[in-house]
Amino acid sequence: MSAAEPTVVHAYGVVDAATGAEVVMPAGGLGGAEVQVVRCGVLGVLASRVSAESYGEQAWARNGQDARWIGEVARAHHDVLQQVATTVDVVPMRLPGIYADETALRHVVGSAERVLLEALAEVRGHVEWGAKVFDLGVADGGEEDEAPATGADYLRMRSQQASRRQQAVDRRSRAVLDLHERLAHAATHAVLNAPQDPALSGRREPMLLNAAYLVGRAEQETFVAAAQQLSDRVRDEGLLVELTGPWPPYNFGVRPTQERSA
């Protein structure tokens, strides 16, 4: 990127200005750009100056529906946050996090300072873990029935099958709820997200739970052990638990409602 090329500022996340000085900067951010801490009063914002042509508003308008392009931006954005979040408290910024320049960024961050400080307080000392539960549907209780002798037998068998299936569904629902409650108990906060569409999850099986948990850095071992134990317990019910983490705390800090009212 030549010095004369127009640039925009891409922001990754917000840190305490005090800890911002301690951040070991990731080697490269979006498009390989240098990552810096932009000082905004008591807050610092991890940000890069990037090519406006490649990552500015027009680029988003042009590529905003290209999963591959967004995937690359999301990965670069995440890589920066991930490297920082293992040791430093950071409130991730949502994509697209583009600003005309540092002054514009400071203005926005300054006007949201109270909300951002609250967000930092919420995530302080924490990372995020994700848990998804898939319904493998193997526990439908389907022992082979004998061939029905009469029409009445057939209807009775059908009714029993339906009842067994319903019982299995109820059992799995209770198991998922119980698992979530126990994980939430082992975490500081929990958020339930909409299950991913099978086309997005890459799995045929329906997703029953898509949850995120805010877990203290020091509590991670306990949390993961609990998750593994619960995962073993629900496997017989035909439930598959997928645990992901640690993540930067994407699901915590600033809520969309606060965003709008800020």
Next chain:
Amino acid sequence: MSSPGRVPGDDLALVDLLDRLLDGGVVVAGDVVLSMAGVDLVYLGLRLVLAPAHKVLSRVGPELVEG
């Protein structure tokens, strides 16, 4: 077969990432200065691109309602 709109099968974490970075629940407004007209449409568009057509037809209504 290459299908540009789909998330590659060996790259499933990307879905979790986009789930977090694009699909709500998340973080600080980053769109204030360059007022990105139609950003929500971008998100919706991405979901449409990622989902096969038959899914879109059966799902887009309720999702729009739920916002």
